[in-house]
Amino acid sequence: RNRRRGVADIEGPLKRVHERVRESDLPLYQKNGCGSFLVFLFDRRIEPRQITTETLRDYYEYRLESSCKGEAKSRRHVKEMATLVTTLAARQDFADCGFVAVSHPFMDARDRYGVSDGALVSLLQEFDDRVAPWALGQMSNQGELLSVFLERLDAHAGAAVTGKKALLRRNGRHRTPQEKSEHNETLLRQGYLPADRRWSQATLRTRRGYVVAAAKALMSDSGYLIESIHELTDPEVVGGIADALSDANAGNPFHSDYVASVLKAIRKIAVGYCTRPAEEIRELAELIQEFETGHKGVAARNKAKLQAFTKARILRFLGTSDEIISDVNGRAEVAKQRLRKAGHSTLNLADVYDAEMIRDVMAAVAHDILIARAPRTENVVGIRLDWIRWTGACARIVVPAAEVKMRSAEDRDLVIPLTETASKRMGLFVDRLRPLALQAGDARNPYLFPAQRYSGNNESGRYGGLLQRLSRRVSRVTGVPINPHLYRHLIGWIWLKDNPDKLPAVQKLLGHKWLQTTLDYYAEIDEDLALDQWQEYINETRRSGEWGRRRA
Numbered sequence: 001r002n003r004r005r006g007v008a009d010i011e012g013p014l015k016r017v018h019e020r021v022r023e024s025d026l027p028l029y030q031k032n033g034c035g036s037f038l039v040f041l042f043d044r045r046i047e048p049r050q051i052t053t054e055t056l057r058d059y060y061e062y063r064l065e066s067s068c069k070g071e072a073k074s075r076r077h078v079k080e081m082a083t084l085v086t087t088l089a090a091r092q093d094f095a096d097c098g099f100v101a102v103s104h105p106f107m108d109a110r111d112r113y114g115v116s117d118g119a120l121v122s123l124l125q126e127f128d129d130r131v132a133p134w135a136l137g138q139m140s141n142q143g144e145l146l147s148v149f150l151e152r153l154d155a156h157a158g159a160a161v162t163g164k165k166a167l168l169r170r171n172g173r174h175r176t177p178q179e180k181s182e183h184n185e186t187l188l189r190q191g192y193l194p195a196d197r198r199w200s201q202a203t204l205r206t207r208r209g210y211v212v213a214a215a216k217a218l219m220s221d222s223g224y225l226i227e228s229i230h231e232l233t234d235p236e237v238v239g240g241i242a243d244a245l246s247d248a249n250a251g252n253p254f255h256s257d258y259v260a261s262v263l264k265a266i267r268k269i270a271v272g273y274c275t276r277p278a279e280e281i282r283e284l285a286e287l288i289q290e291f292e293t294g295h296k297g298v299a300a301r302n303k304a305k306l307q308a309f310t311k312a313r314i315l316r317f318l319g320t321s322d323e324i325i326s327d328v329n330g331r332a333e334v335a336k337q338r339l340r341k342a343g344h345s346t347l348n349l350a351d352v353y354d355a356e357m358i359r360d361v362m363a364a365v366a367h368d369i370l371i372a373r374a375p376r377t378e379n380v381v382g383i384r385l386d387w388i389r390w391t392g393a394c395a396r397i398v399v400p401a402a403e404v405k406m407r408s409a410e411d412r413d414l415v416i417p418l419t420e421t422a423s424k425r426m427g428l429f430v431d432r433l434r435p436l437a438l439q440a441g442d443a444r445n446p447y448l449f450p451a452q453r454y455s456g457n458n459e460s461g462r463y464g465g466l467l468q469r470l471s472r473r474v475s476r477v478t479g480v481p482i483n484p485h486l487y488r489h490l491i492g493w494i495w496l497k498d499n500p501d502k503l504p505a506v507q508k509l510l511g512h513k514w515l516q517t518t519l520d521y522y523a524e525i526d527e528d529l530a531l532d533q534w535q536e537y538i539n540e541t542r543r544s545g546e547w548g549r550r551r552a
Contacts, residue, residue, distance in 0.1 A: 007035035010042040017048070017097055021084075024093070025139075027132050029201050030084045036063075037081045049098035051085055057105035079104045080205075083124075086117060090125045113213075113220035113248070120215050122227045127211055131229055134273055135207075137198040140191035141273045149190060193272060207265040214262055217244040221377055222484040223464035233270035235283040238263065242287055243302070243485040260291040305480055306493045313478045314494055318371060320470075320477050324364040325425065328357050350436055355452070358437045362449050362463060363470040365429050368422035369397065370470075374491035375416060376405060377484050381462045383448040385430070395423040 007018050018038050022031050040059050041051070056078050063074040082104035089099040101118045117124075133139035138146055184194035193199075199207070215226045218237070221244035226232050245259045267284045270276040276284075309317065316323075335352045344351070353361075366380055379399050389396045399414040401407040407414070418426065430448070438450050442461070445451075449463040467484035475481050482490070 005039055005043070007039055010039055012042075013047070013097070014038045014042045017088075017094075020094065021088075025129070025133060026084070026087070027128060027201070027204065028136075029080060029205065030087075033077060033080055034084055036067075037084075047098065048085075048088075049100055051099070051102055053082075053103050053105050056082055056102065060105065075106055076205075079106065082117075083128075086121065087125065087128055090121050091129075113216040115216040115219050117212070119219065119225065120212065123211070123215055123229070123232065124208075126229050127208060131269060131273055132204055132208075134191075134193065135199040135204055136201075137193045137195065141275065142191050144191075146192055149192065153186070191272075191275075197272075207268075210262040210265045214241045214245065214266065217241060217248050219464070220244070221247065222467060223377065223381055224468055225464070229269060230274050233266055233274045233276055233284075235280050235287070238266055238284060239287060240483055240485060241266070242291060243483075246291070247485065260288055263288045263291060302486055302489060305482065305486060306489060308480045309478070309490065309493065313480060317474060317478050317490070317494075320474055321364040321367045321422070321425070323477055324360050324367070324473060328353075328360050328364075331357055349432060353433060353436060355437070358433050359452065359463075359466075359469060360473075361429055361433055362437070362466055363473055365422075365426050366449065366466055366470050367474075368418060368425060369416055370487050371491065372418055372422065373414070373416040374488045375399065375414065376488070377467055379404060379414065381447075381449055381464060381466055384446045385448055386446065388426075388430075388448070390423075393420050393423060394418060395426060 007015075010018075015038075018035060021034055024031070037059060040062060041047075041055075046055060059081070060074055060078045063069060063077065064071065067074070069077070082102055085099050086101040088094040088097060089101045101121065103117050130139070130141075130143060134141050140146070140149065184196070187194045211232065214232065218224050218226060218241050222240060224237070224240065226237065231237060242259055242263060245262060263284065267281065267288060270284060271281055332352050335354075336347055339347055339351055369375065369380055369383070382403065383397055383399070387398050387400075389398055395418045397416040397418070399416065400409075401411040401413050402409040404411075404414045426448075434448075434450070437452070438445055439452070442450060445461050447462045449466050451461050451463055452465070467487070471483050471487075
């Protein structure tokens, strides 16, 4: 009677769920940890389809009261169970159980990005199903079980053995150091991790958390949704992750170490699991080195991009909206001529402007907004129609302070004033083209830039990929690769390049709460600016005749 109830005491569907989990290829911590959770569900008659965040909150309180585990361990366990439930909801072999994706009830460092775990289901399913078994040494990076490979290896060597001797052979205890080295090299060539390179369960949990944080930070910063592990390890994507994490952790004295740790974990996956080319691995190593040195401000690779913006390129950059609209007008005229030749006497906007043209117009409007105040990505794609205020022919976008990073509801709102030209462009878009951009049944969408498809990062109703589209266009216009994160840097760069004394004005433009933040990013902007000013001083002195008189 004094024995605590365990998973052996339950029955029915939850008992069968436990058996299937134990027999599955799920991570060991999920197999071993799910018993007490299933007992909790059984005792309260909660079915898999009824599990909610509130259920997990109740389970956390129950763990604190009934177990000897402290808050930290109980919190981690409940998070693991949330991950298990979400994983089972996505797996076809558990589809009949009725699990649904669920979020844990705690706020942590990754939750501040405002991205739900549900958006990362595809990425995390691949991590749990493929990366985790590879990292633990159970499977190759191609998905072959280690036991199958060892059997094939034994058969090929003509030394197939069974029973206890087979266990001894596979543990490698009879091998000489040379034989062990050769065996490990064989495993590596076939995509397996040898024993001395495998991850522990604790390391696996930590690095899974890094993957979640990386994907959420990038999605929050640029609207870019990472959907696969191969995509996660792309050097360009990793660069965006580094920038997003660094920006999100600005002000934390340990943020550089954290970013470097995340990047190192991604590099390990890139090397062993994805087998990325050597050149790409070198790019990742250089990126890690940047963040290991505790750097502040603009990363070296981004600084190089900014330095590539000559006066001519800056003019092309600032005129991007005009270039986009000119291109759209040209395509619209071609469409009108085609329709007229086909005998259409009355032309509807929907017949002239296709979805791609309307998205380009959205990109042009977004560019106008960005160069007006350089707001963060979230504050561009999240603009609501009721935030737009009109005074005569000019519009202002008033972003509530609570929606702006580093501001609270008591702070001043972020006001983005538009020029008359930009205001007219936005007004025409809202009145004429925006209705054509709405998805079916989305007439009440409140956002200036409505979602273009409801999947992944667009479930919120916003056009999450808008700034990625704009960045690609800017890259074509200027000839310099740029990403959404670099927009704010570029605005500050352009103004300070013209006059470094405008640092306080740049602080206000970018909405930095502290001048030190602006200094961290732009004080080192380019020593060439100081050198140019010195050369200018020398030349002016020579022209004025002061040089000769001073020498005399």
